[in-house]
Amino acid sequence: MNEILAIGHPEVMAERQRWLATLTQERRLSAKTVEAYERDTRQFLTFLTGHLAGPPRLADIRSLRPADLRGFLAQRRKHGAGARTLGRGLAGLRSFLRYLEKNGLANAAGAQAVRSPKQPKSLPKPLTDGEALKVVTADAQLAEEPWIAARNAAVLTLLYGCGLRISEALGLTPNDFAGNRSSLRVNGKGGKTRIVPLIAAATEAVATYSRICPYHLAADAALFRGARGATLQPAIIQREMQKLRAALGLPDSATPHALRHSFATHLLAGGGDLRTIQELLGHASLSTTQVYTGVDSARLLEIYDRAHPRA
Incomplete structure (x- = not known):
């Protein structure tokens, strides 16, 4: 059995290849993101091959249940994947299934029903x-x-x-x-x-x-x-x-990259508003920029603990 058949039926692999092409050509995602999505879907199809005792066809993709996706995430977690990796992997699967749904080949509802793993909060580390x-x-x-x-x-x-x-x-x-x-x-x-x-x-x-x-x-x-x-x-x-x-x-x-974090943190500390900083950084979502409010709050608490007589 060749490598393509080992992880998916040719009809599935052909649609997957077309989906990856749209990510690059139409959605203009970065090469690293496309590479990660390719790897995540390859791992999922490999999981399904073992789960179904054979390379999955489009009919198998159409009949996926939330339990199948949770089983895949559980296996990845068992092999050491963290919350960020699992979250990205689920995002890639959702994107692939939405593409198939748009073309009348699958139903993406099962993937949407699976909750993304809770992501650990990590604050950027700017320089002073x-x-x-x-x-x-x-x-x-x-x-x-x-x-x-x-x-x-x-x-x-x-x-x-x-x-x-x-x-x-x-x-x-x-x-x-x-x-x-x-x-x-x-x-x-x-x-x-x-x-x-x-x-x-x-x-x-x-x-x-x-x-x-x-x-x-x-x-x-x-x-x-x-x-x-x-x-x-x-x-x-x-x-x-x-x-x-x-x-x-x-x-x-x-x-x-910490210098870019420092740029945003120091602007915020100097009175800059989040919307302006979002525009300057080129963030698509304000929620991405809001992480810097946590950095500023953490610094204020550090100063308080060090300087306040009742701290």
Whole structure:
């Protein structure tokens, strides 16, 4: 029996392949999300193959009951999957079943009846104001080449000063900074575009790097370059941040993405409203942004416990 038949009948596998294609082409989900959904549905079809004593057909998918889905989640939990993994897996299955239902091939009601595993609450771990400022200072960079130190400072300043994801910062071109601009047009997740203010510190950091970079920076090509002139990769900035953590005595949670968390947390602490911060971060849902209110509350309680005489 070949690999396709081992996990699902060809009619099921063909529909699954078309569904995965729509996730990429129409819904424009990230490659990592599509990869995760592919893996989750493959694991589910493998489970059904054992559960039904044979590769599942569309008729089997149509007759799925909530108990079948709960059995799959229980098996995954038994093999060590956590609540986040299980929740994502259920979301992928729901998406696949909704696709089949839309095409008249299945009923998604069974998946909707299964409650998602309760997710553990974890708060982002931002840097303090002082720590963030140390990280983005050009003098703090550890690279031997001055232009590489300036490059690292410029990238990190964009993460903290504009709240960019590392992929968004590395996707910028010189055109994005042409003229006397006060804002950046950023292409974020799912191809969504947003406008973020461009602070003077970020403009100056990018200008310094551009001035001393030894490579020609074409207007519509990547702004940030690696040591040999190729497009700068996220792993390089992550390694530089690791060195900075050791040099500055920062915790392991001080990653490039933590600078984006710091951007949001510090804005909120300074009086910024959630809706505005949501727009600046490019979050699709306000509930995603609301996690920063927990960070701010936690910090207030920490200050209270440390400073109040009756604490």
